Amino acid sequence: MTPSAQALRKNNSAGRLIPALFIPEGRFFWFDLLPEEPSPWYKKYIKGIEDMVVTQRDISHAADLLGLSGGIVCLHSSLKSFGRVEGGAGTVVAGLLDKGTTIIVPTFYYGAIVCPPPEKRIVQNGTDYSSLPAPGEAAPYEPTPDIIDKSMGAIPAFVLKTEECVRGDHPVNSLSAIGPKAKEIIECQKPLDVYAPFRKLYDREDAFLVLAGVDLRRATAIHFSEQLAGRRLFRAWAEISGGMIQETEVGSCSEGFNKLKVFTDPIERSMYVGESLWRVFPFRKFIDVVAGAIKENQAITHCDDENCLRCNDAVSGGPVI
16 A cells, blocks of 8 residues: 555654655655655665566656656666666657657767877866877767767667767767757757757756756766856867867766755755656756856865866866867
């Protein structure tokens, strides 16, 4: 039997759990805030969803409940976080597309990065140039579906292989999209304007950042907040087809981004879909909140490594160009 919201409150009184909605089917759990340290009772109850098989209908239902239908979803995800998914990554994508959403995913590729010529080695660029391969030693970037870093995960890889996918013009940090507004959002991305699609999302009321089974360290949009907070973006050089070397803008170290959670918690809506915790943020509000936190304390994004070159240079303002 489904426990009541009162029971959930009682058994998690020491945590931060505030149930906002409960779906009797047992498939969805939607909370304004989730407990940092769930009680043993709560853990035992949630474990009951582990044998669930997530379907396309479940994904579509979640999109409706979270207000994502018809909107633009900047999605960072872990397919494994869902547990068992009928049909795999394609089911997640189809479930969102069925609700008229446009899905934006990161389709980064790091294999083409090379050392620039001496005259291009910018100071305070978060880069140890001696560690980079020379031109001709990297795997050149080509905008083909198989050119994507494995760390991006199964869902971005699936999106990239669809015929409808629109991929941004960036050999290192491309963004890709599928859905009604894909071309409109993505076509503005260029090697030296990496976060142009985020500027477009920032101007819309129907754009959302969704973290499905991942934390703030995967939220690429935080780099856009860094830019709005006054930091200059780092530069990287990539070898593309034909042996040409292309200068690009890229982001900073993201390992310290979870320190921003205290600022983003108040604007977060959270919900379990299968075993995957979805954290949903209005895009513009998220960008503004994070940019404000960085302006107030530049060191807040620094990771735990005090010698991290990328963090130290980002906190200092970025490359001297």
